[in-house]
Amino acid sequence: xxxxxxxxxxxxxxxxxxxxxxxxxxxxxxxxxxxxxxxxxxxxxxxxxxxxxxxxxxxxxxxxxxxxxxxxxxxxxxxxxxxxxxxxxxxxxxxxxxxxxxxxxxxxxxxxxxxxxxxxxxxxxxxxxxxxxxxxxxxxxxxxxxxxxxxxxxxxxxxxxxxxxxxxxxxxxxxxxxxxxxxxxxxxxxxxxxxxxxxxx
Amino acid sequence: xxxxxxxxxxxxxxxxxxxxxxxxxxxxxxxxxxxxxxxxxxxxxxxxxxxxxxxxxxxxxxxxxxxxxxxxxxxxxxxxxxxxxxxxxxxxxxxxxxxxxxxxxxxxxxxxxxxxxxxxxxxxxxxxxxxxxxxxxxxxxxxxxxxxxxxxxxxxxxxxxxxxxxxxxxxxxxxxxxxxxxxxxxxxxxxxxxxxxxxxxxxxxxxxxxxxxxxxxxxxxxx
Numbered sequence: 001x002x003x004x005x006x007x008x009x010x011x012x013x014x015x016x017x018x019x020x021x022x023x024x025x026x027x028x029x030x031x032x033x034x035x036x037x038x039x040x041x042x043x044x045x046x047x048x049x050x051x052x053x054x055x056x057x058x059x060x061x062x063x064x065x066x067x068x069x070x071x072x073x074x075x076x077x078x079x080x081x082x083x084x085x086x087x088x089x090x091x092x093x094x095x096x097x098x099x100x101x102x103x104x105x106x107x108x109x110x111x112x113x114x115x116x117x118x119x120x121x122x123x124x125x126x127x128x129x130x131x132x133x134x135x136x137x138x139x140x141x142x143x144x145x146x147x148x149x150x151x152x153x154x155x156x157x158x159x160x161x162x163x164x165x166x167x168x169x170x171x172x173x174x175x176x177x178x179x180x181x182x183x184x185x186x187x188x189x190x191x192x193x194x195x196x197x198x199x200x201x
Numbered sequence: 202x203x204x205x206x207x208x209x210x211x212x213x214x215x216x217x218x219x220x221x222x223x224x225x226x227x228x229x230x231x232x233x234x235x236x237x238x239x240x241x242x243x244x245x246x247x248x249x250x251x252x253x254x255x256x257x258x259x260x261x262x263x264x265x266x267x268x269x270x271x272x273x274x275x276x277x278x279x280x281x282x283x284x285x286x287x288x289x290x291x292x293x294x295x296x297x298x299x300x301x302x303x304x305x306x307x308x309x310x311x312x313x314x315x316x317x318x319x320x321x322x323x324x325x326x327x328x329x330x331x332x333x334x335x336x337x338x339x340x341x342x343x344x345x346x347x348x349x350x351x352x353x354x355x356x357x358x359x360x361x362x363x364x365x366x367x368x369x370x371x372x373x374x375x376x377x378x379x380x381x382x383x384x385x386x387x388x389x390x391x392x393x394x395x396x397x398x399x400x401x402x403x404x405x406x407x408x409x410x411x412x413x414x415x416x417x418x419x420x421x422x423x424x
Contacts, residue, residue: 045254102420103420201241201245
């Protein structure tokens with residue numbers, strides 16, 4: 001990690017502490033709407049990004065994002081301060097994404113011909129692709145999508161959101177060692193998937 | 202492509218565990234190359250969807266959904282306010298009834314922690330409660346069902362308890378007695394659909410063949 005990345009990471013942590021404190025203060029004073037606004041403004045984009053990468057479906061990702069905040073608002077009084085609010089929100093989103101994936105799978109099995117909402121993988125590596133980086137990213141997103149949902153959850157939380165393993169354990173409800181193994185096993189799978197598409201990381 | 206299998210089998214896990222790599226990984230040129238490539242891969246994963254933002258207006262939609270929920274929770278008010286509201290609603294209903302279309306069918310699914318239980322996060326546990334609130338869209342017959350693990354019907358009612366029908370609104374509450382996947386369904390038809398006896402897929406197939414329309418609720422995974 002370079003010096004600039006370290007500075008950005010520290011700034012990110014400080015910002016997160018301010019956000020958490022603002023939300024907790026609002027909650028302690030019974031101002032739930034204000035807490036919700038702070039959290040939507042601060043974590044909405046990263047939660048959406050996570051949901052989008054999990055689901056590859058923009059509409060469904062927005063649905064899960066909304067459900068996440070609605071459930072959070074409903075359960076604010078039950079938040080037990082055992083984790084950060086961010087981890088708690090990601091925990092709700094992670095479970096709702098897995099629910100949405102299960103439902104989509106079951107729905108597709110039942111009404112397959114009627115269902116065509118999932119963004120299709122772009123397997124075409126056509127010469128018209130103008131940017132190599134964009135091509136690799138598309139391929140990589142497809143490869144991530146092929147991972148088992150539980151493994152995908154761990155990989156995205158780790159590398160997109162930068163969660164530590166203890167934080168991920170509170171989000172996913174699994175032991176850190178289990179999550180470490182999942183991520184470590186997923187990386188070669190992703191690498192091989194990229195290579196099969198003629199792409200090097 | 203250079204590849205050090207030992208790095209993939211051991212080195213990656215050591216790094217994820219935050220531990221030092223052993224001597225082999227420092228000496229082995231393939232391992233060093235592999236490590237660099239995996240670091241690139243990790244950075245690439247971290248950059249996925251970096252510019253993706255939720256659609257405009259999503260926060261307003263969350264607030265609007267909250268307002269709708271609050272409106273539902275507003276009912277336990279002083280009696281005279283309720284009475285006045287009821288009179289106003291009935292008057293409005295009589296006045297507008299011939300002109301208004303019923304709202305479209307819908308099935309809302311909510312869960313509450315069981316008595317004396319404290320809920321942790323969004324997970325649903327045995328002995329929590331499931332509340333179904335349906336809009337029947339003006340259908341003559343409306344039936345709520347809940348299937349457990351696509352097989353067992355654990356709730357089936359129309360106008361009798363535990364269902365309560367009030368005009369276009371149909372509600373029921375169910376205690377989630379066991380772990381498993383609960384699938385709520387609203388069936389709308391002119392006459393009662395066939396009796397469920399063969400599990401979710403076959404039952405719903407029979408119901409659709411008999412002319413019923415289905416509204417699937419959100420599944421609830423009780424763990």
